[in-house]
Amino acid sequence: MPGPKDLDPSSSPRALLGAELRHAREKAGLSQEDLGQRLFVSGSFVGQLEAATRRMNPEIARLIDVALDTGDFFLRNCKAAAKSSYTEHFVEAVEAESSATEIRQYEPLLIPGLIQTPAYARAVFRAYQPTAPEEVIERKVAHRMERAHILEGATGPLFWTVMDEAVVRRVTGGHAVMAEALRHIIALIQGNRIIAQVLPFEAGAHASMEGSIKLMDFADAPTLLYFEGVGSGRLEDDPATVRYQRRTHEFLAAAALSPEKSLAMLEAMAQDYEHEAHP
Template identity: 60%
Template sequence: MPGRKDLDPSSNPRALIGAELRHAREKAGLSQEACGEPLFVSGSYIGAMENGTRRIPVDIAIQLDKMLGTGDFFERNCGAANQSKYPDHFAEAADAEAVAERIKEYAPLLIPGLLQTEAYAREMFRGGRPTETDATIDKLVEARLDRTHLLEDPTKPMVWAILDEAVLRREVGGPEVMAEALGHIAALIRRRRVIVQVLPFSEGAHVATEGSLKLMFFDEAPTLVYLQALGTGRLEDDPASVARYELTYDLLGASALSPQESLALIESVAEDYAHEDQEP
């Protein structure tokens, strides 16, 4: 496609590249399903790349250039657009999180990244990366706090978190850090910025005993599910899998304390940490 210039990575590159993909696909007379078939991806995956909720992997970009006659446009621009300050296994999930309309997350062990304070995030990274330099930890904390800016908007995205009681009881960084971290969550709840429920220890085994879960919803794209394990993670958009994970989340919510009861517990545990920190 002669005459094309590289896109400016400072101006929401995924959305711009997605718009170019839609234009090139429609110009070639292909539906999303027909475009995805030779790439072994679904039509909904093509749609998600077009509206910017999913990245275009470089290997797919190369095939798109060949199929749509766009020279090396997608290969060149997707390489730059896919650069991220986040680990490879989380980079695409972070991109999706930034444009989601609603986020539902179950956290079994740690406070979710969007709800963390600086001190809590720092202690978490220090514990998980004991041999890293202070400079590396600083960069990780900065990237984590950048994500929390999503909550500066008064209404979007809607965030609903279910926290296992272990999240409240696991003492990350000591009583002072925990008192601040739980107080921060309580303040977000009282501002009606987030919905939080606590899944109490008394529930015993439950439908998500084996791991964490994040659902991300969009106005014009399929729901994405992010599943994370030690040092790895993956996004899923298969409708059957998404439906199963949505049911899992609904069952967790039914088993958890009500939002009002959860707030009372969070504030009570925060107060306990504060008193513990003040003891001589």
């Protein structure tokens, strides 16, 4: 297993906790696999904690303190590292994507969060919470836009999305909002920031009829898979499950329109929405 990279302890509480775990483990003369056995988890899970791609929960922190004889250091500090602006089921996935080197995603119903516009995100959140105060919705939109910054600059991850045709045809927020949303995706494609394909209706039955897929690869930790449902979500790192879903994404990409034809379709749809918004 590749060794964990050196972390900047000042970057985040969770990075600090991961660096401290690595230091305490090595001081105890244990490998990641050795410590994993004492925690009843895999060695790769320990590596993910050290690389700050997985969140340390209180129960794991308590076991670490016992295994490494660190008093209550990890139990106390995991509470600080757990603070987040996101819902509990989503926070770990958000934090993982911020350190991913590659993200592959399939979405059957909506534009992936990382490439949404504020207006589109606002329409989505309002649909989720029709009676929420305006400040709650705006706070959610701001957090989503903050996430999108990982696609900026030379160090951003490779982002490859396959979107069902339903994504671009469902009028979310109105025609003007959809035109803007598609123009944003087009700009990201033309700026070589993302790879995007559309899975057309004419493709018929496909490999992910039951839901979305999100695969996140890292330089120094195993791949994570994120499953999301209505008000719920979970991360999975089982190698067999990850392999299966990676192959599923490959099947989807093969069945989808090519990147060039997908871009042409997005251009045509954006023009249609613009015409509907300004006849």
